Amino acid sequence: MDPIQKLIKEKIERELQARTRRHFIKECAAGMGGLAFGSLFAACDRKKAVPQPTGRKLTERDLNPLSVLPPPNMSRIKSVIYLHMAGAPSQLEMFDYKPQLQKLHGKPCPESLLEGKKFAFIRGIPKLLGPQSNFKQEGESGNWVSDYLPHFRKVIDEVAFLKAVHTDQFNHGPAQLFMHTGTPRLGRPSLGSWVTYGLGSENQNLPGFVVLISGGNDPSAGKSVWGSGFLPSIYQGVQCRSEGDPVLYIEDPEGVSRDMKKRTIEAINAINKEEYARYADPEILARINQYEMAYRMQISVPEIMNINKEPKHIQEMYGVVPGEESFANNCLLARKLVEDGVRFVQLYDWGWDSHGTDPSTAIDLGFRNKCRDIDRPMTALLLDLKQRGLLEETLVVWGGEFGRTPMQENREGKEMGYMGRDHHGDAFTMWMAGGGIKGGASWGTTDEIGFSAVEGRVSVHDVHATILHLLGFDHEQFTYNFQGRPFRLTDVEGEIIHEILS
Amino acid sequence: MQFFGRLHPVLVHLPIGFIVFGVLLLWTDRKKKRYEQVIALAFLWGAISALLASLTGYVHYRQEGYSFSSVQLHLWTGLITTVFCLLVYLRVIENSWVKLLRGASPVALSIVLFLLISVTGHFGGSITHGADFLIEPLPQSLQRTLGYETFEKKEIVLNEENWQQLIFYDSLIDPMIHNYCASCHNPRKAKANLILTEREGILKGGENGEVIVSGDLENSPLHARLILPKSHEDHMPPSGKSQPSKAEINLIRQWILSGNSFEKTLGEAGLKKSELITFFRKDSLAGYPKVNPPPLSPDSLELFKKSRIHISRLSANSELVRVSMVNNPAFQDMDFDPLLGIAQNIAVLDLGGTAVTDSIFGKLAQLPHLTVLKLDNTGVTGAQLEKLQELEYLKSLNLTATPFEINNLAALNSFKSLRTVYLYNSPFTEKSGVEFLSNSNISIEYGNYSLPGIPSDSISY
């Protein structure tokens, strides 16, 4: 043995012995009645705190962050389609039938209701505004739906209503952030990002979280409502567009054939493999994977985004207009995407902010048109999912970021030319349908004029907890560590709404 | 002083040793009487060391802030032991002071002494190690037979059939009280002199008066305290203890409103099913079979991944899997064979959009736990469908967009658990084929929905 090595070995052995001896004596002392006497010296020696680098093996997620992970609990659904009506539709003209409000139409709002309340635009004492649509009970459930949504009656027994959702935000941006990220401020991951992070995505040729926009504008809170916050950006929503490239930069440039692109990627990956042999950096392997997936996406995405290939009767059922950006097209795309294993599809339809400042935002005009524009497509979506057996493994959620007042808006105290309703977060309607949902249920009731919840009040956090529950998560355990603390989508709140679960 | 006190745990072992030694000697020497002096010595030292132990014990108790109630039994038995040990010594040396003891046999005395020291030791041990130190490792059933109450949260479960006939108090209120209140308000502990585990106790109330006024929520602390803000001093259960859910609080509410009867049934109390929804038994397995298939090996998973067969567990703690060919449209019958290696594990199988044919059914029949089967957009006609009838769990069968033949429907009649069959976009018209179907549990989804145009579709307001 090399003399120096021998020396080292001896030294190590000596130390080991010494340590064992000390340890033994200390143990004995502790055993004999805990007679350890302490010194009062204590230093805050940060050297003790130096961590050992935690070696780890490569996991599948290192190479493919979208690889599928099982949920903690069994779940019935595997995908979510979330229809968000940006601008907040009026529950009082759609689902929350308030005959008493009709009787009180035009009367000044009782002051007791206004005490301590803040409104975006209503000032002073506004007048009550009766429902502008007619309601009927439909289906076996006998749930109410208005004549603004004539087609939707057909699926009324598929959906479960939440009629007393509440939020404490009454400006669009913060309320949308709250609805989609669980907090009214920026910086948290969206629901879709959480889900994609937690479960990955089955189809390796498509993004796991797809966002589709209609109505001509992004939602008020901008792209942050599908942002990944502190989660890695691969979990953020990928916006697929009906105009231009369906996904940015997915089309091959002019003059470059598919084959040529394939060869380019093969060349890149061949050289990258050589690099890996030298640097052993797993990021290189991941990059090789991502280039392969990019190539596959270049084929799959344009194909799936092409709704022209759908049979005529399906196109008609949704009421699609090929080549345009519409809610109907997006509903059809949503079905195609979940059918092909996309985990989370988020639809935003802008233009629901019915203040009554002009015809397009009047409750009985522009708003009615908006209802017409979603009525057929969302009904068709539920029916189409149903007939393909997809509804049993998909959750469909519908809602806005808050509701509207039972009072007519009197912007800055002025009488307005059109009938409008102001922002209102105390009670509004959402619905869910699909796997695990009790079709025909209705949970929560509002008071006689639909101002606030009387029973079955649920918060935005409760809605989130329920969605996560359906996907097999315990919302209290589903966390991500950031800045030294675990974060949850539901913050410190949230109760599962069992009343609408089957 | 504190040091002296802390010698107690060491010193206590001396009298134990001496006394046990003495007792053993007495026993072995009861005939020959050869060691009487030694025996006497043992008890003498026993008494001395016991005195020492008692003294240090007292100091220990004063110094370390134990409450008197927690040490009193140990203290008294310790002192008694000390005195008794001295008495035994005196008896052994036949000291004239203890004439009274003459009649008692030393052996009998020593056995009493042995019992005394055991009891003392036990009480001492209870202070440092907890009263149930010895009991704890025993199985719970044995503990109960020994008379120790064990705390187990009672699961509150109702079932769909007979819930209205259940006694409100017995089936819901009592278990709930057990779960949230009993740990402090039981006959042994009775905090605030309140016992909630018995009917009388609930009616009697505690030191702050009654806890229930029938029909009056505000004056019934049993309810009022539950709904106080958690930060409120009077909130019950105290913050930090597990809290009842909204639905559970509603039960207390309804019980009080309905007159807090111990006999009324849920139906009589007027409870709505919607209020109880959270208590009905939920199938936590989401309809999947309760089986434990063999664990999957990472290697085989890797292999399937390479052949673009997607496999994922249904949940993190289950070995049941979902298999899909979402990225593998070229998949055909013969590619299926490797999957038979994990036949026990497959609960969901999605072969939609692949090149499989009717001969796949023979293979599928070997998947005992198959629950959901998707064969949509394939070429199956259902010719060998009957092979699946042995599948015990098959619930959902998707044949959307297949050339399925109508007369093959008859095969479904003998399926055991089948509920839904999707036949949209196959050569069926609405409702056709029902003549072949006698199994009323099966519903067929023919699809082909349409939304005919209505005038309002084209009105612009």
Added chain:
Amino acid sequence: MQKKITVALFGVLLILAIILLWNFLKPSDPVDFSAEIKPIFNKHCISCHGGVKKNGGLSLLFEEDALGPMDSGKAAIVPGEPGASELIRRIKAHDPELRMPYEKPRLKDDEIELLSRWIDQGAPWGKHWAYTLPDKVDLPEITQEAGFLPEKDQDFLQNGIDQFVLTRLKAEGLQPNQQASREILARRLALDLTGLPPNAQLFDAWLEAELPYEGLVDSLLASETYGEKWSSWWLDLARYADTKGYEKDLGRTIWQYRDWVIRAFNKDMPYNQFTLEQLAGDLLPEPSMDQLIATAFHRNTMNNDEGGTEDEEFRVATVIDRVNTTFEVWQSTTIGCTQCHSHTYDPFRHEEYYKLMAFFNNTRDEDTPGEEPALKFYEEEDLRKVEKIKQWVAKYGSAESARKYRDFLLFNEPIYQAHTATGFKNGELSDTKWLSLWDDGSCQVKNVHTHGASSLLLNYWSNLNGTEMTIRKDHAGGEILARFRIDKTRGRIIRKIPFKPTNEELTLYFEANNDGIPKEAGTSFIVWFGFIEDLPGKGEPGYTEIDNSFLKLLNTQTPSLPIMAENPHYMGRTTQVFERGNWLLKADTVSPATPQVLNPWDPEWPKNRMGLAKWIVSTENPLTARTLVNRVWHQFFGRGMVATLEDIGSQSDPPSHPDLLDWLALRFMHEHQWSIKGLVKDIVMSGTYRQDSESSPELYERDPDNELLARGPRLRLSAEQIRDQALAVSGLLSDKMYGPGVMPPQPEGIWKSVYNSQKWVESKGEDRYRRAVYTYLKRTSPYPSFVTFDAGSREVCMVRRTVTNTPLQALVTLNDPVYLEAAHQMAVANAIPDDPDGTISRLYQKATFKKIDDQKLGVLKELYTVSLKEFRADETSVQGFLSLEAPTEPEIAALTIVANAIMNLDEFLTKS
């Protein structure tokens, strides 16, 4: 004999007894609170007994609370007496109702033992290492040991840094890598210091060894591109963007601040000065324009123009953001938690948050659409006029008055914003922004100070003629203070209106009358009004000229920039604690103070932002220098010595090289006098930095994040670097510096904000090819390819970008026209006729600065050959190739494909 034995036996026993006794009595190993006890508390106890919940009246966050009596009257911790400590009793308890942690498994025996021992030792409450800074750190000595070649040591040991790194490596039984090759080193260094690949001249000089390594470092540090690279990093922290954020997300002119940052880096402004100017430049004695610009740091906060929002709510949100950002940027502390409750883990209290907020709560900005105060950039001639007015006031009035005049001219403060008006009758706050009275309308503004001014300055516009406006004292029947006519204006104007001088605090009652107008029509729209003491020197020659010049300057339209300005004392706000962080629930009033646990406050410092800035850059502050060092280190190695870059505190990861962190922090403050370039140079001169980044799967498994630094850094380039590099190697990059944000090509239809008509107007000429730092950044819709490569949207401070690896990134560099244009340009510029091998080698070398090996050449040549064949076979593909205007030769097209492939190689996208 027997006696002897007895004596011997007795002796042995005695010795044994002594040994035993000594062992009982000798001090047990001192328990380290921060390293051993605090983690147990944090893991098991703090969620119920911490800053948020204090169950049973126990909090283990602060010493006073932990050692004090609980609700039960007992003490959880009695120092020196574990037996009497309720804490020990409860963790040992067997009754599940008593045992802590409640409803959780029992603590492990060694944890219980540790806690008992700690209490036994007197329960000393340590201060966490992060909150104390040593005075001095000694360099570790490197001793020679076997298995390690001294020459290699010598190669590696370039400066102090390496001594620390090598010490840890040796302890772990690892060796450093050898030095990287010259080519790799030059590229690494240039990308790290300037964000660009090295320029040819410098590269050649270095390669030929004409330039020593230090010379290379110095040249790069001296180049102006250095500031452009490092500003990207700082702008993430400063949340710099070109729009206001929230729903409308309208544009904002604040690029002058970005330019200030670039210049500050380039002139290596010492970090303490850099800090002072940004946090409190306006409070310096005679702030220069630049120092005022610097304060825009905290005007990068978002501003909500959405209709129906409460300005005060968003002003408060802004102030909160400033507190949080200041602490994130300078102190690596997420103080934001304490907004609602005492910090759960770190020793900061709920009230302390509001004490910090009090420093920031007194600035003039109020979430108004005009983003006042805004610094006006006058033309040179006008600036002279400003100076003249200032001199006039100084001459006839006081220096203080002169400053007031200058401030009013430069940024129109102090003023009263329209939204302070209340009690509207026949009037409204139009669009919740502007004071607008209808016919017969009135409203009030309370707490107005006029300082005896005989005129009112009114900023308004009107679309109607013939309104009579009256301002009265207090109410409708009050004394008339001003009466004037309002007519139609051409846009907004600032008008001087005679006003009855008074020195009291007033309530102004505004009335408007105009009979000839429609109902509910606004007679005027007032943006703000203000008072400034009368111009002194009345009657002196030139007075009128000066007076007119003043009003004219006020009405001069100039570019402007939001800055910070402090409230005058009479407009000061009090700061109250918000219960549970809710701004509507106000509790105790607090005054400015810094957290107890950090460095002490010097009474000399003013209790305002200036004082706070001085406190932050005090050499006693334990976090400022460490934070900076840690983050600069992260820029080079992709990992901070404290890996949690955003958090240095009790929840953060402990540092990988604690002594090195402190050594560098101390050196940064004392030897480099806060020079960032000095720090940067220390790092890049080290042998640690110069190592090759080669690794092996074994080493990766041992140390995946390169915490031990046994190899050089290997990191994917940032979003900015990826673009800049592509433009640079193709020769397209413009070296134009500064100015408004530019809009390089981006796909159609990306911008879609509500109520916002602003459009992406593609820049022309060299502005298309500017460095990424100049790209216009819209918060709700940032430049798409940057976001794909993990750049943020800069709504809030971003300490660290998560580096991801996604297929969307591949699509950008493969298909984004920007990258295709670069590839094409590169092919055109480097093509050697009839020498594809030579050309490909050249392309590769231009891109990666390395010589190509045969294997890679083979792969690329194959790609070239097949592509060429295809282009030749199909002429149409060359016709419209890349939608270029002129058709391309098949050879160039094929080379473009090759260049595109090269620009997608891992080695191109990665700094190695």
